[in-house]
Amino acid sequence: MPSQPKNAYDIPGLFTFGDSTMDPGNNSILNTETKATFLPYGEDFPTHAPTGRFSNGKLVADYVAMALNLSDTLPAYAGHEVTVNDIGVSFASAGSGLDDLTAQSVKVNTMSDQVQQFAEYIRKLKALKGVRKFAMVGLPPIGCIPLQMTLAALKSGPITVLPKILEPKCVSEQNDDATRYNIKLQQMLQDLQKQFDAIEKSIVFYIDIYNPVFDMATNPTRYGKS
Numbered sequence: 001m002p003s004q005p006k007n008a009y010d011i012p013g014l015f016t017f018g019d020s021t022m023d024p025g026n027n028s029i030l031n032t033e034t035k036a037t038f039l040p041y042g043e044d045f046p047t048h049a050p051t052g053r054f055s056n057g058k059l060v061a062d063y064v065a066m067a068l069n070l071s072d073t074l075p076a077y078a079g080h081e082v083t084v085n086d087i088g089v090s091f092a093s094a095g096s097g098l099d100d101l102t103a104q105s106v107k108v109n110t111m112s113d114q115v116q117q118f119a120e121y122i123r124k125l126k127a128l129k130g131v132r133k134f135a136m137v138g139l140p141p142i143g144c145i146p147l148q149m150t151l152a153a154l155k156s157g158p159i160t161v162l163p164k165i166l167e168p169k170c171v172s173e174q175n176d177d178a179t180r181y182n183i184k185l186q187q188m189l190q191d192l193q194k195q196f197d198a199i200e201k202s203i204v205f206y207i208d209i210y211n212p213v214f215d216m217a218t219n220p221t222r223y224g225k226s
Contacts, residue, residue, distance in 0.1 A: 011068050014088035015121075015136070016061045017114045022092035024059060025052020025076040032107040034095040052076060054094055061090055077117055082124040091117045098181050115188045119195060122202055135205040136189060138182040143171030144217035170217060182210055 016022045020036075027035050035052070036042075042050035044057035053059055058073065065074045070087035077089040093109035096102065100110040109117070122134065142148060152171045189204050196202045216223055 011070075013086065014061065014065050014068060014070055014074060015118065015134070016074065016088075016090040016092055017111065017118070017136075018092040019096045020054040020092075020094035022059060022061055022090055023052070023054060023076070023094040024061070024074060024090050024092075026078040026090065026092060027094050027108055028052040028076075029078045030093075030108060032095070034106050034108055036094070046072075077121065082121065082128065084128045086125060089121065091115075091121075098177065098184065111184070112188065115192060119192050122196070126202060133203050133205070135207050136185070137207045138185055138210055139178040140209050141170060141175045141214040141217060142178045143174030143176075144214060148174055170214075175214070178210060182208070 020034075023036075025036075028037055036054045037050050037052060039050060040056055041054065042048065042056065045051055045053070061074045062072070065071045065087065074088060074090050077091050080089055091109070091114040093103065093114065095106040095108040096111060096114070098111070100112055103110040103113075126132075143152075148171050149169060152169070186206050189206050193204050196204070
């Protein structure tokens with residue numbers, strides 16, 4: 001991946017929420033069995049040791065942070081000391097989910113916990129840097145990811161034609177899950193904004209990527225694809 005000039009994207013920080021796909025070690029300090037503190041986790045990480053990431057190496061968020069020239073990795077919020085040089089953190093907790101009961105059943109941080117931690121972080125950061133604007137991105141239509149559409153087609157029955165002849169279809173159930181998640185996230189952000197309105201002038205933006213990506217997936221001819 002070619003490196004970009006410093007501040008080429010004018011994005012000073014990156015924040016992630018979610019489950020094991022985004023957790024860089026928040027669960028490591030929790031009283032839960034859902035941890036990645038042992039090998040083979042981390043064996044391909046630069047330190048060749050477990051970091052709390054549910055991966056043998058880096059996570060997608062780490063590579064995004066690298067692409068934005070923020071840092072080689074995105075740190076976990078757990079145990080993190082907020083400074084004026086912060087480039088962002090991850091609040092994700094492996095085992096978490098859309099339903100808070102999912103996280104509570106395995107003793108990890110719920111999505112509600114993660115949003116509250118984000119609010120706490122903003123207060124600390126604003127006290128140091130005067131930060132005023134944050135943007136949070138919702139989920140895309142997961143059911144329109146090629147891998148998910150292919151897996152759904154394979155599960156529907158034996159393949160009797162060549163794969164290239166198959167007409168891919170978005171998986172509505174997975175898209176419904178993504179939609180419910182985005183609705184809940186927007187509700188959380190509205191509650192968070194009310195907290196900020198009462199004590200400070202920070203603004204939290206919600207960025208919708210679901211609808212534009214869904215339109216590209218279901219109406220490819222509009223974008224020059226046949």
